[in-house]
Amino acid sequence: MRVSRLLVCICLLALLCSCTAPEAALPDPPAKQEQAPETLPAPVKLPEEDLTAEEPEPEIEYVLLLSEPVWLLGRLTELYCADEIEWAALADILEAAKPLNTDAQMLAGVETIRFQAQDYVPLADAAQRLGLEWGEAPDGLRYLAKRQTIGQIPEGWNVPVLMYHAVGDEIWGYSDLFVSEAGMEEQLQYLQENGYEPIWFSDLAHIEDYEKPVILTFDDGYDDNYTVLYPLLEKYQAKATIFVIGNAMGSIHKMTQAQVYELAASGLVSIQSHTYTHGNLSAMDESTLRQEMERSNAALAAATGQIPYVLCYPEGKYSHLTMDVAKDYYTFALRMDGWTYQTGMDPYQVPRSFVSRRITLPDYQWFLTPSGKIS
Template identity: 25%
Template sequence: MIYVVYGLIIFICLFIIIHLIAFIIFKRNFVPILMYHRVTDDVKPKELRYIEHKGSTLDLDSMKVKVDVFNKQMEYLKKKGYKTKHLSKEIINKEKKTVYLTFDDGYSDNYEFAYPILKQYNFQAVFFLTAGIIDKNEFMPIDENDKRKENRLLTWDEAKEMVNGGMQLGAHTLNHIWLTNDDVNIEEEIVGSKRLIEERLNIFVNTFAYPAGMYNEKAVEIVRNNFECAVITSRGSDFPNNNKDPYLLERETISSSDSMFMFKLKLFGIHRFLRKLKWLNKLRGVIKWLLRR
């Protein structure tokens, strides 16, 4: 019996040591790229948030980080000595204590609330604009039933002001379509969005974000031919641990429900490391299955 106990203790110790070593190796190459969408206090009560969109149920407000929460996150980064940079192909050469801040879609609250806070801490961020919708002064497809001014996108003037304030702009297609759809001209959506931002603001756009992180070989090929680097959303265990391909950079999603503790887990890479452990995902599946019974 005593040998079984000893065996078990040795197994647990080895298990922990192996994972610690794996984390240290992972951490050496980990570059945090944080993904935000909106920074706003315009959040609906939980029961009113869910809508049906493109065949799935979405929590409309899960991507809204409250203004004071965002401020606290930036304050923490500043206090800990993090610096921010523009996205470029150099991202794969990891620099110590560098964090990349990214915002998708181009909502006006990015200008109204996120931009002043970023300036206050002297941080830079990249804003991926849905260029065609901005140009037509329309609303995002997801907001078609809620066209209040709170849901409007940036204007070109606001975007220009942010560029002058040190921010970077990236492309995010013209109309926020899924690039895996067969019935859209994805070349036009990808390259057209880059051209439109460049023309309207007289800047060079070197980076791209795949809407909803959806891509296929053809989309990546077009992106490779037109940009220096591109970002996806956070992915499960099937995607490689580290960002080796500058055209498929995985990000850490910062959502409205994240506590400061969770923010730190995402910033330090612990959240991604755990997400990539296949055995942990299987265990999670078994626990969920047992709870449903």
């Protein structure tokens, strides 16, 4: 039954034209693609048609052409092309989907072909089954990422949202923004020993599951969040939210894209948006605001495979226009000041308590005290 499709293999050049430029805006493909035809095996012979029903169908080897890679759930994945369809290795898709706890059964029954001893499936079909969305990253490559849907949030809970920045003892900037490693550990230990449960914003939809919820947020995406904070989060199994600046990944003192991916895949860190350039949102016109939010989301969706749903206003600056535009892209947006967040409050002005380097444990306890259901 695959015989007619097999003929496709012969028409290699025609396929190359139809497949390598699916988006006009995409840049030239990487150089390695030019070598692809050299690596192609010779078209295989057609197997003899077997009319006996009991005999297993002979395995047909397809020939695919290397196409432009795609960010598939945060991993740069090779794509192949045939019959004007883009094919990805099934193993690559399952590997990329692991952090999302995707059920492999979701891909059961998707059309599969063999190429160089691997199974390939049409990427668009697989993406649809996995509930993924397409977009274009600032690097020009397309990405497939998951959008988080947040259910209705019950009112009447106090959830302290704590604001951190850098974590560590190597201070290279404004020292108040650096919580010491020992201080961070003391605080995480305090949370654990006193029954506080660090949650993500998405957990607010089932806030009744938590007696003493708290949200730990870290602004700017500093590299010590990976080297110092992450091991502590693992040790105490504490969830955190880190706000990454879209165009700053890999720059000095900031996490690389690979580090951001690893945190997002860890199950402990939710990577969210701190805009694309960390500019002053209160001074931007609507189109600039949209650009900041869209580019930031695309950069993070490509890096992590998850489309951000929380915005952290850089330096806490925002206007009514900022909030209006933010509503098109995010479920929550965060200030840099204020007191405890109560569910039911304006979700585009979520207040936070600043945990500075000088904070004492009694101050910290004071921030946490309101946590829980409002009686």
